[in-house]
Amino acid sequence: MMPYTEHIGIDIGSTWTKGALFLEHEDRHLELIERFEQPTVREDVSDACISIYQRLRAAAVTQDPNIGFSSSAHGGLSIISIGLVPSFTERLAKEAALSAGAKLVHSIAYRISREDIQYIEDQRPDIILFTGGTDGGNRGYILENARALADLKIPTVMIYAGNRDVAPAVKTLISEARNAIELICCDNIMPVIEAPELHEVREVIKTVFMEKIIQGKGLQRACEVLQSLPTPTPGSVFELVERLSDGPLLSADWGLLDIGGATTDCYTAVKDPILDQYEGIPVFHRGISPQRISRSVEGDLGMRLNALQAAAWAQRFGMPDPEGLRAYAEEVTGSIERIPLTAAELVYERRIASLCSSLSFARHAGSLRPIYTPEGLQYMQQGKNLTSLKELVISGGVVRTIRRQAPELLQQGLCEPHAISLVPRTVSLWYDESYIVPLLAHVRNADPGQVRQLLFEHALQKVDRHGEPS
Amino acid sequence: MEQINVVLGVIGSDCHAVGNKILERYFSAEGFSVTNLGVMVSQDEFIDAAIETGAEAILVSSLYGHAEIDCEGFRDRCLERGLDHVVLYLGGNLVVGKTDQTAVEQKFLDMGFDRVFSGSHNELTDQAQLLRDDIMASRNGKRHRAG
Numbered sequence: 001m002m003p004y005t006e007h008i009g010i011d012i013g014s015t016w017t018k019g020a021l022f023l024e025h026e027d028r029h030l031e032l033i034e035r036f037e038q039p040t041v042r043e044d045v046s047d048a049c050i051s052i053y054q055r056l057r058a059a060a061v062t063q064d065p066n067i068g069f070s071s072s073a074h075g076g077l078s079i080i081s082i083g084l085v086p087s088f089t090e091r092l093a094k095e096a097a098l099s100a101g102a103k104l105v106h107s108i109a110y111r112i113s114r115e116d117i118q119y120i121e122d123q124r125p126d127i128i129l130f131t132g133g134t135d136g137g138n139r140g141y142i143l144e145n146a147r148a149l150a151d152l153k154i155p156t157v158m159i160y161a162g163n164r165d166v167a168p169a170v171k172t173l174i175s176e177a178r179n180a181i182e183l184i185c186c187d188n189i190m191p192v193i194e195a196p197e198l199h200e201v202r203e204v205i206k207t208v209f210m211e212k213i214i215q216g217k218g219l220q221r222a223c224e225v226l227q228s229l230p231t232p233t234p235g236s237v238f239e240l241v242e243r244l245s246d247g248p249l250l251s252a253d254w255g256l257l258d259i260g261g262a263t264t265d266c267y268t269a270v271k272d273p274i275l276d277q278y279e280g281i282p283v284f285h286r287g288i289s290p291q292r293i294s295r296s297v298e299g300d301l302g303m304r305l306n307a308l309q310a311a312a313w314a315q316r317f318g319m320p321d322p323e324g325l326r327a328y329a330e331e332v333t334g335s336i337e338r339i340p341l342t343a344a345e346l347v348y349e350r351r352i353a354s355l356c357s358s359l360s361f362a363r364h365a366g367s368l369r370p371i372y373t374p375e376g377l378q379y380m381q382q383g384k385n386l387t388s389l390k391e392l393v394i395s396g397g398v399v400r401t402i403r404r405q406a407p408e409l410l411q412q413g414l415c416e417p418h419a420i421s422l423v424p425r426t427v428s429l430w431y432d433e434s435y436i437v438p439l440l441a442h443v444r445n446a447d448p449g450q451v452r453q454l455l456f457e458h459a460l461q462k463v464d465r466h467g468e469p470s
Numbered sequence: 471m472e473q474i475n476v477v478l479g480v481i482g483s484d485c486h487a488v489g490n491k492i493l494e495r496y497f498s499a500e501g502f503s504v505t506n507l508g509v510m511v512s513q514d515e516f517i518d519a520a521i522e523t524g525a526e527a528i529l530v531s532s533l534y535g536h537a538e539i540d541c542e543g544f545r546d547r548c549l550e551r552g553l554d555h556v557v558l559y560l561g562g563n564l565v566v567g568k569t570d571q572t573a574v575e576q577k578f579l580d581m582g583f584d585r586v587f588s589g590s591h592n593e594l595t596d597q598a599q600l601l602r603d604d605i606m607a608s609r610n611g612k613r614h615r616a617g
Contacts, residue, residue: 084521137525193523284510286511373534
C-alpha cells in the first residue's frame with residue numbers, strides 16, 4: 001500500500017471553476033494541499049476544469065490520485081417532477097429531485113393538462129420525473145398522464161417511479177407513441193404511504209446525469225481528460241452531508257447553507273426529524289415523515305439575481321433603512337461580480353445574507369400547530385424539526401464579502417399565527433471562507449471523521465446565540 | 471383474491487387510538503389492504519391517501535362526540551376532489567349524550583355516508599362482508615344507501 005493517497009476535487013460553477021488537492025496520510029489524516037480557481041468560460045465549460053486539473057496533477061506526487069468533479073454550469077441538471085397528490089407523491093418527487101442535486105424547474109400534481117405539456121416543451125428539462133400512486137394504488141390518473149406525456153415533442157429522459165402495477169402499461173403507452181422519450185422505470189417512490197423510498201430514484205437520476213446529459217452541458221472534453229464522470233454539484237454536496245452524518249459522526253444535528261447569487265440551498269441532517277413532545281406537551285405528526293437528511297432550494301432568495309426579492313422582506317421584518325437596502329439590492333441585481341464598496345454597503349450585504357439564511361431556514365423548517373382536544377392542548381407537527389440543530393456551515397461566494405460577520409438568523413417564523421416555527425434555536429455558525437465544501441465532496445473513500453475535521457478546520461467558527469422564538 | 475384498498479383513520483382532533491388499531495387488524499385479517507392514517511386525521515388527508523392508494527372505501531372513526539362538525543361536507547369534498555365512487559363508512563360515539571341512535575345515524579347518512587355505526591354496541595361480525603358487497607355495488611355503479 002502507498003504511504004498516502006491523493007484526492008482531486010473540482011467543481012465547475014457557472015462563474016467560477018474551483019479545484020483542490022487533498023492528501024490522505026497513512027494514518028488517514030486528511031490535509032488540504034493546493035487550491036486553485038479560475039473563471040468558467042461560458043462557451044467551453046470544460047476549459048477551466050481541464051486547466052485546473054492539470055495544475056493539480058502537477059502538484060500531486062502520486063501517479064493515480066482519486067478524481068471527482070461536479071458541475072452546475074449551463075443550468076445544472078434541470079428536472080420537472082410529476083406527482084399525484086401534493087402532500088404525497090408530488091412532494092416526494094420534488095424531494096427526490098432536489099436531493100439528487102437537480103434544479104427543479106416545475107412540479108405538476110393531478111392531471112397533466114395540454115398547457116402543462118406545452119410548458120414542459122418550452123422548458124426542455126433534462127429529466128422528467130414521473131410518479132404517482134402506491135403499488136397497487138391509483139391507476140386512472142397515472143395512465144391518463146402517461147398518455148399526455150407520450151405526445152411530448154421534445155427529446156428527453158423520463159424516469160418512471162410510480163405505481164408498479166401500471167409500469168408495463170406506462171411503458172407501452174410511451175414507447176408506442178411517436179416521440180423522442182427515453183424511458184427508465186425504477187422502483188416506486190412511495191410503495192406504501194407509510195414508507196417512502198427515495199434512494200433508488202436518486203441514484204437513477206445521478207446515473208442519467210453522468211451518462212446521458214453531460215454532452216449537452218459541454219462536459220465531454222472534461223470527462224475524457226479527467227477520465228471521470230461528473231455529478232451535479234448539489235448532488236455531491238448532499239452526499240457529503242450524508243457521509244458526514246452517518247451513525248456516530250452525527251454528534252450534533254447540523255446543516256449547510258449555500259447562499260448563491262440566484263438561489264439559497266439549505267441542507268440539514270438531524271437525528272429526530274419528528275418530535276414526541278414539545279415542552280412537555282404531546283406532539284402528533286401528520287403526513288409524510290420528513291427525511292433525516294434533506295435539501296431545499298429557495299429560487300427567489302439570492303445575493304445578486306434575487307437581491308431585490310430578499311430585500312422586499314426587510315420591511316416585513318421591521319429591519320431598519322429598508323429604502324437604502326432596496327437601492328443597494330437594485331444596484332447589485334444581476335451584477336455577479338459587484339462587491340460592497342463602503343461600510344454602509346457592507347451592512348446591506350450582510351442584511352441580504354441574513355434574509356436569505358433566515359427565510360430559507362424558516363421555509364425548510366416545519367411547525368407546530370396547537371390543537372385543543374378533549375384531553376387538553378396537543379401539538380400537530382408539520383414538516384421537519386430543526387430545533388435541535390446545533391451547527392451550521394455557511395458556504396457560497398458571499399461568505400468572503402460579509403467578512404465573518406454572522407448573518408443574524410431571524411427568529412420570525414413564516415408559519416400561521418399561533419403556530420410555533422421549528423427553526424433552530426441556538427446555532428454555532430461556521431464560515432466556509434475557502435469555499436471547499438463542493439471540493440471536499442469529492443473526497444469519497446477517505447475516513448468521514450477526517451473529512452469532517454478538515455471541513456471544520458478550514459472554516460471559521462463564530463457562535464451566534466439567540467433566544468427562543470416569540 | 472383481488473386486492474381491495476381501503477383507508478382508515480380517526481377524524482378531527484380525536485386521539486382515541488385503540489379502536490383504530492382493532493379495526494386495522496380486523497380489516498387486514500379479512501383480506502383488505504389497509505392504509506391506516508391513525509388519529510387526528512383531516513378530511514383532506516383521508517382523501518389524499520385514498521387517491522394515492524386507489525382506495526375504494528374510506529372508513530372514518532370518531533369517538534369524542536364531535537363527528538358532526540368534523541364530518542360535515544365529507545362526501546362533497548370527495549366529489550370535488552375526484553373520488554366519485556368511494557364508499558364512505560362512519561363509526562364510533564358520534565354525538566355527546568343520550569340521543570336516539572337511529573336519528574343520529576340518519577343525520578350522517580344524509581351527509582353522504584354509505585353506512586353509519588353509531589354507539590358503542592357494535593361488534594365486529596359481518597362488517598367486512600358488508601364492505602365488500604358495498605364496494606362491489608359501487609364498482610357496478612350502484613351505491614348502497616340505507617337512507
